[in-house]
Amino acid sequence: MHGLVLSLAASAVTVLPIQDAQPPPPTPSQEAVERLEKLDLAIExxxxxxxxxxxxxxxxxxxxxxxxxxxxxxxxxxxxxxxxDYSPFIATLSEWVEGSEGEDQALYLTRICRLATYGDGVEGRDALERLLVSHAKSPTWARLGQMLPFLEARFGKELEGGVVARLTANPSPDVRGWVALTLHRKTIESAERDSKEYAAAREAVTAAARGATDEGLRDELKGLIEVREKFGVGLIAPDIEGVDLDGAAFRLSDYKGQILFVDFWGDW
Known part of the structure; x- marks a missing residue:
């Protein structure tokens, strides 16, 4: 809605523009959410x-x-x-997909993608393609955010236009954040820091972090840059503190000026 608001004061009239109100993002119905929650409990x-x-x-x-x-x-x-074997659950979700539309349908399709992208992945690929064709602008894609690199690697060449590239115009800042993370992770991790490629990727990831509403996603975007710029090759390592095998306290700075080999290991 466009218009003007008159602010009346004792001796002046101030004209203030009314900003266009942004409609809330579409969401699945409460019935669909509760239905899926019950199915998730059965899956667990x-x-x-x-x-x-x-x-x-x-x-x-x-x-x-x-x-x-x-x-x-x-x-x-x-x-x-x-x-x-998730096939009984996938069959149930497929029935729900056919009996729904809009965000409810997108919700069920994303759940199929999460269950059916392994093995031969046929049901997962079909659900993914339907999501891209009918729901490319759905905010529900954020539910698949962490899977986007895998989905791109697994099905990107099979589906016309790929997967991630078709989501760059999604109106959800969180979906675009996951897209930015997928598109620019490799550049942030491996490109020379003084290169144009790194600068462009850093700008895109930083902008995505500013816009993200999901705190976990925002931390991951910021962390990608932080790890590269604080712990990259040639940088001063953080001053690690600990206790050695003899029980003596030490700091990494105790070995300043020496060549030190640090071995990270685990027993999992």
Whole structure:
């Protein structure tokens, strides 16, 4: 809405412009959100049961190996699945997709993408293509933000126009933030810091961080630049403090002027 507001004071009239009100972003219906929440709980229960079953099969297989005979093990490796079978849940979501529209449909499609992009990935690719064709401007894409690099690598060449490039005009600042992270991560991590490519990527990522409403996304965008500029090759390392194997306290600065090899390891 355009117009003017008259601000009346004792001896003056000030004309103030009315700014166009931005409509709120479209959101799925409460019914669709609650429906999906119930399905997610069922998926969590199934995953828990599947993990317990696989653990028992692994134990059985290990025990069989110790008493292997000419007839082989009672439990074969093929009995142990690499990932759960989500096909019943995908079938349910597919029915919901056909019976819905707008943001409700986009919500169900994003959930299919998250469940069905592994293995042969056919259902995931089909859901992704439908999202791109019918819901490219949906804010629901933010739910797939962390998966965008994987989706681009897996299906970008199969789908006309790719995946990420078709989301650059999405009106959601969070979706555009995930797009910026996907497009510019490699440049930020590896380009020379005094290059034009790095400067352009840094500007894009910084702008995306300013606009992001998702705190986690904003921190990730800022962190990408911070890690490169504080911990890059040739920079002074942070003054790490700790205790050595003999129990003596130390600081990294104690070794200033010496060549120091730092070994990072874990026992996971």
């Amino acid at each position: 229960d199934y995953e828990h049961e599947w993990q317990e079953e696989q653990a028992k099969l692994r134990e059985k297989y290990a025990a069989d190996l110790e008493r292997v005979t000419d007839e082989g093990c009672e439990v074969s490796m093929s009995a142990m699945a690499m990932s759960p």
